[in-house]
Amino acid sequence: MPSVSREQLARWDRQLVWHPFTQMAEYEPLILEQGDGCTLIDIHGNRYIDGTSSLWCNVHGHRHPRLDAALRQQLDRVAHVTALGCSNPTTIRLARRLVDLAPPGLQHVFFSDDGATAVEVALKLAFQYWRQCERPRPEKTRYLALSEAYHGDTIGSVSVGGVARFHAMFKPLLFATDRLPAPDPYRPPPGVSEGEVLSDAVGRLESVLAEHHQRIAAMVIEPLVQAAAGMIVHPPGYLRAVRELTRKYDVLLIADEVAVGMGRTGKMFACEQEQVSPDFLCLAKGLTGGYMPMAATLTTDRIWQAFLGTYAESKAFFHGHTYGGNPLGAAVALATLDVFDEEQTLATMQPKIARLAEHLERIAGLAHIGHVRQCGLLAGIELVRREATKEPYPWEEKRGIRVCDHARKEGVLLRPLGNVVVIIPPLAISLDQLDRIAAAVENGIRRAVA
Numbered sequence: 001m002p003s004v005s006r007e008q009l010a011r012w013d014r015q016l017v018w019h020p021f022t023q024m025a026e027y028e029p030l031i032l033e034q035g036d037g038c039t040l041i042d043i044h045g046n047r048y049i050d051g052t053s054s055l056w057c058n059v060h061g062h063r064h065p066r067l068d069a070a071l072r073q074q075l076d077r078v079a080h081v082t083a084l085g086c087s088n089p090t091t092i093r094l095a096r097r098l099v100d101l102a103p104p105g106l107q108h109v110f111f112s113d114d115g116a117t118a119v120e121v122a123l124k125l126a127f128q129y130w131r132q133c134e135r136p137r138p139e140k141t142r143y144l145a146l147s148e149a150y151h152g153d154t155i156g157s158v159s160v161g162g163v164a165r166f167h168a169m170f171k172p173l174l175f176a177t178d179r180l181p182a183p184d185p186y187r188p189p190p191g192v193s194e195g196e197v198l199s200d201a202v203g204r205l206e207s208v209l210a211e212h213h214q215r216i217a218a219m220v221i222e223p224l225v226q227a228a229a230g231m232i233v234h235p236p237g238y239l240r241a242v243r244e245l246t247r248k249y250d251v252l253l254i255a256d257e258v259a260v261g262m263g264r265t266g267k268m269f270a271c272e273q274e275q276v277s278p279d280f281l282c283l284a285k286g287l288t289g290g291y292m293p294m295a296a297t298l299t300t301d302r303i304w305q306a307f308l309g310t311y312a313e314s315k316a317f318f319h320g321h322t323y324g325g326n327p328l329g330a331a332v333a334l335a336t337l338d339v340f341d342e343e344q345t346l347a348t349m350q351p352k353i354a355r356l357a358e359h360l361e362r363i364a365g366l367a368h369i370g371h372v373r374q375c376g377l378l379a380g381i382e383l384v385r386r387e388a389t390k391e392p393y394p395w396e397e398k399r400g401i402r403v404c405d406h407a408r409k410e411g412v413l414l415r416p417l418g419n420v421v422v423i424i425p426p427l428a429i430s431l432d433q434l435d436r437i438a439a440a441v442e443n444g445i446r447r448a449v450a
């Protein structure tokens, strides 16, 4: 490495590395070389607060001694063995821990490697379940999802997704999905007031289920917050109602907690906020503290039982990923859960959640702020051209990007979602660092809307 100059690295980065969700013709390299707690350091020695948790996955900070040690210890045993027909102690122990922690009823764990695959697995399990459960319902082949949903970028997870700007291109490749409007208190459906968003959404859900439940295998939802949609925070009670109605109409519920799980909302799992037990719980991002690609799809004994039989019956789940259940990932996931206990992460988050709320209240008073929303240590600040009409800025004007470009100059790394400035720091962020993030955002907004 020493023989490669920083300029050479930047050139190669621009020419060779195809970055996701990035216009490579305009890409300006930012090459991060080291982490230190909630700070990242680039190859020039510049330090940045990691205001996006390295895209929503870091939990306890970078280079946490406990997590580093867990990885090293696992390396002294074995880096990888397949989960196809065999196992290893670390992965088994992680399954035990997850089942113990998860909402009641989730008793089995299918491991894969990313959020998209965690959802894909749940979709396929739900489909196959209805074909081979005790009283098969093979006509249940469709999925119900919310508009603006984001469940990952594989074809199956895009099919249940609904972010037009990402997904419209691939429409000819996708399977048809039944769709409900996202219950968005800031942008309710026409004729619905903010206070009526919950009852309106629950009413629509009930009528779709009443009419179509015979053909719907499962409903897939991001519990509490539709993150990639721009941090749309659902009205309290919606998730609970979704669980009650899907149960009433015998539609399976897939909770995609890839973004909101692992403590983000202030509880280990977002479903706990409304005492909900889904039929499938999808975890990824923070599962390994942001260290290793690993995902888990938890499910119930009802689903599991439908896949049991003799080899000749071919009821097994014919789906797998080479690195599913990887022991290095499992080791660092176990250590991530240990650190939650040792550092009392969920309790020590509370003052940070309150501090973030104070900052948001102040920022909400700035010009061109349409809406601020927060759930735990996750926030979205929506910039609009006109507050009164909620008229959005045209996305080509890059207002959100301009805010984040400015924040970077103040040493804070952020990534917007269109006109929504997103703050998702590691749960280990300090109050002081949170103040610096908020100041950088505030200064960035003043400039970007001037």
Ligand SMILES: *Cc1c(COP(=O)(O)O)cnc(C)c1O
Pocket (backbone or CB within 6 Å): 113, 114, 115, 116, 117, 119, 150, 151, 152, 153, 222, 227, 228, 256, 257, 258, 259, 260, 284, 285
């Ligand atoms: C990020 C995300 C995914 C996709 O996870 P990947 O690991 O990027 O595949 C799925 N669902 C939600 C809610 C997400 O935020």
